[in-house]
Amino acid sequence: xxxxxxxxxxxxxxxxxxxxxxxxxxxxxxxxxxxxxxxxxxxxxxxxxxxxxxxxxxxxxxxxxxxxxxxxxxxxxxxxxxxxxxxxxxxxxxxxxxxxxxxxxxxxxxxxxxxxxxxxxxxxxxxxxxxxxxxxxxxxxxxxxxxxxxxxxxxxxxxxxxxxxxxxxxxxxxxxxxxxxxxxxxxxxxxxxxxxxxxxxxxxxxxxxxxxxxxxxxxxxxxxxxxxxxxxxxxxxxxxxxxxxxxxxxxxxxxxxxxxxxxxxxxxxxxxxxxxxxxxxxxxxxxxxxxxxxxxxxxxxxxxxxxxxxxxxxxxxxxxxxxxxxxxxxxxxxxxxxxxxxxxxxxxxxxxxxxxxxxxxxxxxxxxxxxxxxxxxxxxxxxxxxxxxxxxxxxxxxxxxxxxxxxxxxxxxxxxxxxxxxxxxxxxxxxxxxxxxxxxxxxxxxxxxxxxxxxxxxxxxxxxxxxxxxxxxxxxxxxxxxxxxxxxxxxxxxxxxxxxxxxxxxxxxxxxxxxxxxxxxxxxxxxxxxxxxxxxxxxxxxxxxxxx
Numbered sequence: 001x002x003x004x005x006x007x008x009x010x011x012x013x014x015x016x017x018x019x020x021x022x023x024x025x026x027x028x029x030x031x032x033x034x035x036x037x038x039x040x041x042x043x044x045x046x047x048x049x050x051x052x053x054x055x056x057x058x059x060x061x062x063x064x065x066x067x068x069x070x071x072x073x074x075x076x077x078x079x080x081x082x083x084x085x086x087x088x089x090x091x092x093x094x095x096x097x098x099x100x101x102x103x104x105x106x107x108x109x110x111x112x113x114x115x116x117x118x119x120x121x122x123x124x125x126x127x128x129x130x131x132x133x134x135x136x137x138x139x140x141x142x143x144x145x146x147x148x149x150x151x152x153x154x155x156x157x158x159x160x161x162x163x164x165x166x167x168x169x170x171x172x173x174x175x176x177x178x179x180x181x182x183x184x185x186x187x188x189x190x191x192x193x194x195x196x197x198x199x200x201x202x203x204x205x206x207x208x209x210x211x212x213x214x215x216x217x218x219x220x221x222x223x224x225x226x227x228x229x230x231x232x233x234x235x236x237x238x239x240x241x242x243x244x245x246x247x248x249x250x251x252x253x254x255x256x257x258x259x260x261x262x263x264x265x266x267x268x269x270x271x272x273x274x275x276x277x278x279x280x281x282x283x284x285x286x287x288x289x290x291x292x293x294x295x296x297x298x299x300x301x302x303x304x305x306x307x308x309x310x311x312x313x314x315x316x317x318x319x320x321x322x323x324x325x326x327x328x329x330x331x332x333x334x335x336x337x338x339x340x341x342x343x344x345x346x347x348x349x350x351x352x353x354x355x356x357x358x359x360x361x362x363x364x365x366x367x368x369x370x371x372x373x374x375x376x377x378x379x380x381x382x383x384x385x386x387x388x389x390x391x392x393x394x395x396x397x398x399x400x401x402x403x404x405x406x407x408x409x410x411x412x413x414x415x416x417x418x419x420x421x422x423x424x425x426x427x428x429x430x431x432x433x434x435x436x437x438x439x440x441x442x443x444x445x446x447x448x449x450x451x452x453x454x455x456x457x458x459x460x461x462x463x464x465x466x467x468x469x470x471x472x473x474x475x476x477x478x479x480x481x482x483x484x485x486x487x488x489x490x491x492x493x494x495x496x497x498x499x500x501x502x503x504x505x506x507x508x509x510x511x512x513x514x515x516x517x518x519x520x521x522x523x524x525x526x527x528x529x530x531x532x533x534x535x536x537x538x539x540x541x542x543x544x545x546x547x548x
Contacts, residue, residue: 063249064527064545066538067263067272068256069280069396071155073228076213079152079159080200082225085277086236086254087540089219092120092139092199093191097534099303099355099449101191105134105201105220106179115186115489122177126243128203130218136173141204143171143181149211157197157447164198164448166190188489192450196535222247222541232256247541248529260285260396267295267522273545274523274530276538278304279396279443286520287341297522299343300532301354303446304517306344306398308406309465311437312510313472316387316415321379323509325413326438327365328372330406336515339399344515350454350505351498352516354534358451358495363502365512376413384414389438390430393421397443397517406438434470443517445536451498455482458511459501465511473510 072083082088092106106120126134143165150161161168166187173179181190203218216225222242228234236252255272257263260282266272267289275281281289289297310317310326317323332346345353349363387410391403399405407417417438422430430436446453457463458471459478465471478501485497505511521538523530526546531539 063251064274064543065253065255065272066274066276067266067280068254068275068277069258069260069263070278071231071256072254072277073225073230073234074154074156075230076215078154078156078213079146079149080154080156080197081202081213081217082234083156084197084200084535085537086225086234087223087537088221088225088236089200089202089217090221091194091196092122092201093195095195095449095535097354098357099352099446099534100357101195101449106199109191111188111190111489115188115487116183118181118183118187118190120179120181122179123243124177126220127241128218128220129224129239129241130203130205132203132205132218134201134220135176136179137176138201138204139179140171140173141207142201143168145207145211146198157445159198164190164194166193186487186489189450189452189486189494193448193452195448195450197447223252245541248544249540252540264289267524270524273527274521274538274543276521276523276530276532278302278519278536281520281522282396283341283343283399283520286343286522289522294525295522296525296527297520298531299518299520300534301345302517302519302532302534302536303352303354303449304397304443304519304536305348305352305445306340306402306514306517307441307444307511308514309439309441309469309471309511310509311434311439311470311472312466312474313434313470314437316379316385317437318472319379320508321375322415325372325375325379326410326415327506327509327512328368328375329409329413330512330514331367331369332515333367335399335402335405339401339405340515343518343520345518346515348513348516349502350458350511350513351451351502352446352513354516355446355449355451358498360495360499360502362499363506365506365509372413376415380414382414384416386416386418387437388418388420388435389440390420390422390427390436391440392424392427392442395442398440402440402514431469434472436470447535451501452482452486455485455498455501459505471510473508475504475508478504 072086090104092104094102094104096102105123107123109118109120111118122136128134146159147161150159152159165181167184168181169184170182201220206213206217208214222239223236224239226235226237233256234254238247238250257266263275263280264285267275286297289295310323312318336342336344336346347364351359351363353359389403403419407419410417431439458465460482461474461479466473481497481501485494488494519532521532528544529542
């Protein structure tokens with residue numbers, strides 16, 4: 001995509017933005033917005049789930065109570081049982097604040113000269129919360145279990161062993177603290193692809209023969225889950241046998257509160273002392289809480305992005321000029337400032353600027369409204385076209401005015417956007433049937449920091465956005481680059497391939513990132529040292545509570 005000069009591309013003022021939204025207010029919607037869900041009924045702490053009651057911990061006093069909006073525990077059939085945000089399980093390889101692989105339960109690793117085997121050295125002196133040792137045999141058991149259950153879907157991330165470990169021939173433990181992965185084909189980026197969720201470790205006694213969990217799993221993290229009620233509450237206790245620095249608080253209670261306004265009311269009343277984790281605090285609510293003496297509002301960059309997807313297999317977006325026109329027409333800085341209340345970073349492409357190792361500015365789509373008009377006029381020849389944009393009106397992660405903003409913004413291009421507010425399950429069904437032309441997915445993260453995690457789903461013809469979600473983008477050059485890049489060991493050569501893919505994404509626009517999310521969270525002034533990592537994890541182990 002050409003990069004026009006910015007001399008004639010004055011940015012939209014806030015007044016003009018509000019005028020556009022006001023004009024769009026009378027536009028027709030298909031369907032109706034869903035009602036906000038009520039707050040779950042209170043459940044007493046003694047109502048435990050699983051074997052945790054036998055530990056006698058369910059009735060311990062709760063030091064800190066936190067509110068969350070989504071389910072962080074999915075149970076026995078989920079690949080991970082809990083989200084990493086609860087800090088119960090730990091991976092072999094984690095991610096630092098620049099999305100680089102960093103040691104956690106593995107202290108080091110090395111790739112053989114032939115690119116066909118990886119050797120990992122494990123941290124010594126670590127035990128699972130059931131007393132079982134963390135060692136090479138435990139790692140082998142976890143990897144074999146992940147292979148056994150793959151591909152298993154999860155609302156966190158799908159467990160896909162080939163994506164995580166490549167074409168694996170064997171995993172073995174030649175001694176207690178060494179694990180060797182041997183491959184049939186070179187897989188030189190495994191330290192990244194297996195990071196975070198994809199190398200989570202659990203006690204081998206936690207698994208059934210089918211690969212499910214046999215109740216609450218034993219883990220190695222700073223906290224352990226002791227009791228929970230599905231979609232209502234979770235009680236955590238400090239892991240007294242933790243190998244690292246122990247947490248500052250003894251017990252945590254998470255209240256899962258579905259309605260965003262109810263969550264804020266719970267924080268204001270002191271029912272919960274913090275709202276922290278992905279999507280827990282709506283953007284306008286976070287802005288409204290700023291300036292209070294009793295509540296601190298902060299925000300942290302995370303790996304989640306707000307995307308706009310095109311259906312490349314249907315008119316009008318099977319025409320490259322129409323995709324480019326939309327991309328040039330959108331001022332992402334305005335979206336961040338005026339719709340997302342400043343909670344975002346606009347200057348990005350398909351890869352986040354958080355990843356200094358892989359990001360290239362060649363992937364940024366410029367704001368060029370004059371060029372947008374020229375492309376749309378050339379493609380439509382004076383005709384108008386209707387476009388369906390289904391969306392979830394209750395998503396805490398998407399600015400509530402964003403669909404209407406897009407509707408108003410695209411009308412001068414000859415695009416009449418029909419907005420359809422639907423339930424999440426209906427939205428999923430529509431995208432899997434291809435019954436859409438534009439869509440605003442409820443965020444897409446970057447689970448392991450490897451660029452293939454972003455490129456393959458969106459740019460590869462067999463990627464999930466193009467197959468499962470019917471995006472319909474096909475480009476043989478993109479397929480070839482993606483498949484070659486995962487086999488390239490040399491950083492400079494792989495970066496060059498990644499840069500080409502970022503520029504290709506900007507030129508052909510099968511999808512576009514509107515902005516990278518900066519996630520707001522809030523806590524009462526009785527709490528200190530509470531932060532948010534880029535992988536959504538609250539810094540629970542550092543958090544302290546001021547005693548009365």
